[in-house]
Amino acid sequence: AAFEGVYVCTTGGAHCSTTNSSGEYTITGLPTSSYKIEFSPPYGSSYVTQYYNGKSSASEANAVSVTEGVTASNINAEMHEGGRIQGKVTKAVGGGGIEDIDVCAFEAGSGSRCVYSDASGNYTISGLRAGSYTVEFYAGYGGGNYLTQYYNAKSTRSEADSVTVAAEATTSNINAAMDEGGQIAGKVTKFVGGADLEELEVCAYEEGSS
Numbered sequence: 001a002a003f004e005g006v007y008v009c010t011t012g013g014a015h016c017s018t019t020n021s022s023g024e025y026t027i028t029g030l031p032t033s034s035y036k037i038e039f040s041p042p043y044g045s046s047y048v049t050q051y052y053n054g055k056s057s058a059s060e061a062n063a064v065s066v067t068e069g070v071t072a073s074n075i076n077a078e079m080h081e082g083g084r085i086q087g088k089v090t091k092a093v094g095g096g097g098i099e100d101i102d103v104c105a106f107e108a109g110s111g112s113r114c115v116y117s118d119a120s121g122n123y124t125i126s127g128l129r130a131g132s133y134t135v136e137f138y139a140g141y142g143g144g145n146y147l148t149q150y151y152n153a154k155s156t157r158s159e160a161d162s163v164t165v166a167a168e169a170t171t172s173n174i175n176a177a178m179d180e181g182g183q184i185a186g187k188v189t190k191f192v193g194g195a196d197l198e199e200l201e202v203c204a205y206e207e208g209s210s
Contacts, residue, residue, distance in 0.1 A: 003047075003079050007040040011051075011058045032068045036061040039077040046126040048082035048167075056129060082127040083165035087174035089121040089137060097121025098178055100142040105133040105163070117143075124170075132162045137176040146178035153177070 002023030009016040010027065015035075017025040027037075036058055041047035051061035052075055066072050089101045097120040104114040105125045117123045135151040150160035151174055165171050184204055188197045 003041075005042040006077075006079065007038075007042075008077075009038050009040070011036040011038055011061070026071075030066045030068075032066060034063040034065050036063055037075055039079065041079060041127065044127075046081050046084070047079045048127055048129050050077055050079065052077065054078070081168045082129055083167055084170040085125045085128065085133065085135060085163055085165060085174050086170050086172045087123060087135075087176070089117045089123065089176045089178060092177040092179045095177075098143060098146065100140075100144075101146070101176075101178065102136075102138040102140045102143065103176075104136045104138070105165075106136065106157070107131055107133055128165045130165055130167045132164055134160045135163050135174055136160075137178065139178070139181075145181050145183060147181045149176055149178065151176065 002021065004019055004021045004023065006019040006025070007016060008019065008025045008027060015027050015030055017027045019025045037052040038049065038058065039051070040049045050056060051058055052064060053062045054077070055061045064072050064075055085105055089098045089103065090096060091098060097117070099117055099119045099121065101117040101121070102114055103117060103123045103125065104112045105128060106112045107129065113125055113128060115123050115125050134157055136148065136157065137150070138148045139146040149155060150157050151163060152161045153176070154160045163171055163174055188200050188202070189195060190197060
């Protein structure tokens with residue numbers, strides 16, 4: 001079936017196009033040269049970015065030779081669904097689900113893919129390439145007063161247990177039980193006059209950390 005909305009770019013993003021409802025695209029304005037072509041699914045898609053011809057990285061991609069005034073045709077792609085990581089985020093005390101925890105899967109040497117837990121604490125990260133991932137659970141600004149942790153109940157990314165993902169398969173039960181963090185509270189006023197000061201950023205730096 002045709003895949004609409006795929007971003008098709010020369011690597012580096014200098015020249016791009018988007019597939020139409022028939023799955024067709026045309027990248028225009030290319031000087032004579034060789035190009036590697038990237039096919040990126042729309043944001044939030046369960047499909048995986050690939051490079052011509054069916055390669056998983058730019059370094060493996062086949063170059064496409066282009067001559068000014070001539071169309072290099074049949075530079076096609078068949079998009080594949082990625083793997084998924086699935087789990088639930090709960091309170092360490094009481095066990096209830098926690099909403100709006102930012103759950104991110106980090107792949108070594110690459111970027112990350114993140115989602116938020118739902119009202120019951122469930123999450124699914126989809127569109128992942130086959131490989132090994134580190135999973136982070138972060139409360140951020142909307143998830144409440146909980147300590148960041150990494151799977152499986154580790155406090156740093158270097159200690160985290162890796163999570164293996166296979167193409168078009170779900171790795172389940174990657175769960176987290178979140179501990180509440182401590183809090184610091186106070187009030188900021190003007191030295192002269194004692195009036196309240198609004199919207200000052202107050203930061204806490206842990207001793208011995210950067």
